[in-house]
Amino acid sequence: MTQNKSTSGRSYLAIPGPSVLPDVVLQAMQRPSPNIYAGELIEMTQGLIPDLKRVARTEHHATIYIGNGHAAWEAALSNTVAPGETVLVPASGMFAFGWGDMAAGIGAQVQYLDFGKSSAWDLERIAEALHADTQHRIKAVLAVHVDTTSSVRNDIAALRKLLDDLDHPALILADCIASMGCDRFEMDAWGVDVAVTASQKGLMVPAGLGFVFFTDKADQARKRLPRVSRYWDWAPRADPEVFYEYFMGTAPTHHLYGLRAALNLIHAESMEQVWSRHARLARAIWAACERWSCSGDLRLNVGDASNRSHAVTSLQLASPDGTRLREWTEQHLGLTLGIGLGMAGNDDPAKDAYFRLGHMGHVNGQMILAMLGGIETGLQALNIDHGSGALEAAARVLAKP
Ligand SMILES: *Cc1c(COP(=O)(O)O)cnc(C)c1O
16 A cells, blocks of 8 residues: 555655644745835734744844754854854754854854753753853853754753853853744743744744844843854844845745744744643653553653653654654655654664654644554554554543643
């Protein structure tokens, strides 16, 4: 039974970004190019800013860059860190090292604290590193909220408390690319100085927009830099005198229409509901995974549920069953699961043990049950040993009021 997923039924791209695009987002983008010098597009863009800030839970500044998450990473660093200055990177997965490497690329000294691939930050070790920094050489902590490779979620509010307790002036730069619009994130209440995200995950828009939110305190850091490259400079973007300055050139017209539709969806549902929907769907997934793991090799990468993302779940089977399962569900069911990323080297056969589930953005209970049913079917088809009762366990979670 091999189906051609392009012609029969809807396929489900259950990878942790890009996420499923809502029909209303696609429809909003299906239009001719607008005038970029006057009219509707300009008014619409101005209206996006307050609605983006509501997603980040900030009263401060919001900027939009044409670029992906890496662009937002670079933008945040370019406005806060000078060559030769130090950044501290507590790492719970590969994306933390990716951001750190970007900091190295702009000439920063990068100090890593590696907590492995299945554990959240150890705040005591972060405290030791900050305490030892008596000269305050560390100008920023690069804090990945949810590391999409491991599916570990870190406690950013606790990091703020730690910096305050130690009276350390380092800024918190938070990577919320996988978490914003999925896991609770409150920029102002948590004392985050700069938050970055991108369009293609919880925000449900195709890849191509990066967002940087920053406070006045972060802007003070920018003002003491010897130079800020023009394209990345957030000042004109956050407070443009002419529309052209929002994007340093031509606006990403169609992405903006898509973003308008996506923000309408998010705020019609409300941030609290968006977060609780993701939490509930994640609990259903974990309940199923815990049943599967009762027999055989399936393992949730993050043991402690309080450190698990609500948007992505990293899993492991015996190698090469992770890869076999992904290939089977894609080919036979039109269900595409995420590859394991950064958990084992490219030449390491163990890399075929890992896979990930994306459950971010435009997802609901029937999609999650279909995804879990697809995995169950693949495990059976491939004779991969697994515990029973996974779908019942997920249904029990979703059946609760
Ligand atoms: C997806 C992701 C990135 C990278 O974003 P790109 O758009 O692929 O550049 C960085 N950090 C996290 C946490 C992510 O989930």
